[in-house]
Amino acid sequence: MTPADVGKRVSVRRVADAPDTGAKFTDTVGVLTSWDDGVLSITPKSGDSVRIAEASLVAGKVVPAAPARRRGPAASFEELTRVAARAWQPVESEPLGDWRLRAAGGFTRRANSVLPLGDPGLPLGEALRRVRQWYEERGLPAYVQTGTGADGAQERLCADLEQHGWLREVSAELRIAALAPVGDLDADVSAVRLSRTADDAWLSRYQRFDTPGPHVLEVLGSGPSVWFASVAGDSGDAAGGVPAAIGRCVVDGRWAGFMAVEVGPEHRRRGLATAVMAALARKALDEGASAAWLQVETDNEGARALYDGMGFATHHRYHHFRSA
Template structure:
């Protein structure tokens, strides 16, 4: 919040461009009716403030933009306090897998019966694997041959996302026969409210250290992408990554700015009652300072404002450090699925 000069003609404007990414309340001149000014208020994330004006994203997700000259009042406001009574939504493994796919959509998708072939120039296994839920419409040996052919044409390894329950009976036996290699991934869920309350110490909860430094945005800028470990100098891969990262029903990116680039980043997709977290990264020199928790807490508060009540994420089974953090934040394992890599023919 910025201190005001006594000579400022708009003393009620207590925000400036450094508050981009924070939750604010602003009042703007909307119109004149019978010669009298009409003002409108909006509360939400200050998405941008530049020479073209301000954009605020309220809880309904529809941006409100207006020229700076129409701003008559503004201040930062506390993050949205999640309702304690909000019940965690119910979802079985199949539904959670589909929610995760919507929040991480591949650049190219093609149906194979009820299966979904997905490709994104090799950017992550989730976006470059066949989601094998339901009936592929072919005998399993023929279906897996079609999968291998589809990925070979794209010069990609053939991965099958195997979920039990969800994938067809006999799939694992057929994959074993072909000599597939497996990599397990945990799907973890938690109530959203306790995590969101860490963002501001709501009603006595101890606030996450550093939460006030977190900034939110609808887009992943160059600094955010530079901090994300999975993006490389490969131009085609980076284009695919940008498309995947920005895909989903309601996508938010979090950044903790630092003097030489982001100290921490994160991503959250709000899909109805679910908030799906990912890309939680902390710079090596900034670890063990609670920044990952702060990033997730602020993202959770935004998701709660949009009506979410459950949190979910995916984590590789061998990532013990991340699993320990998620344990502390109340996450528990819903199910385990596997990426089965088919050998090349």
């Protein structure tokens, strides 16, 4: 391994920083993003850059670009990133080279961040200044969405953003699975109501805003084929009161994306999230989809356990970096 391997996936062993713990060495696997002035920078799939003094290295080698996945449909990083972006379409967007600047009145970071697939057509520092200006003009914070942990992902861009002072605020996993097993889940879907629109009752459970403006409905309704699911609460019909559970699904070719799956605290542990997922999956199967994806924040242990049981496996992680 040499400085010429910058940009490649590497595995390095170094002398442990805290030898009093009993460990003599520490191993790091990730993309080598820089090697300057006797210091290496490696970005693993978590997105956290690790700086290593060259003098502490014991061994290092280039390893395959990404380990083979054992579960889930075949998919590239770019394909899934574009599919996910189509499920949260902005109200306004503008190209910056191959990048896409997106805004939707601040509703969801996914619709209010830069999608940096490709070359911005400018030196990075200049491109980031243009990004900040564009969002400042709209009264919004500037975010850049990146991905790590898959072949063709953006570890080098993550490291470059950090060097320019951008801060990683949120990280999540993009998970994938075969769709049919989700539709076959053992769940009572008879109480799940499906609709093409998010009505007031659905929005009352989806508490991501104070008062939903037209931009919220525009983003939620965006996508090639959108379905909303709700389960009535104990007091009556879901359309007239706060639902016990809700969900959203966007069908896009072979992909069905699941999002906004929420269950009221008083209704949890009754299988309602599973019922919502199964009902939406069956509708997506009817429309010809065969693969499923969803996004879950890395610290949401309950949701991660639920999706583990449904067969979802992590394809890559994505992050939102905010201008400092």
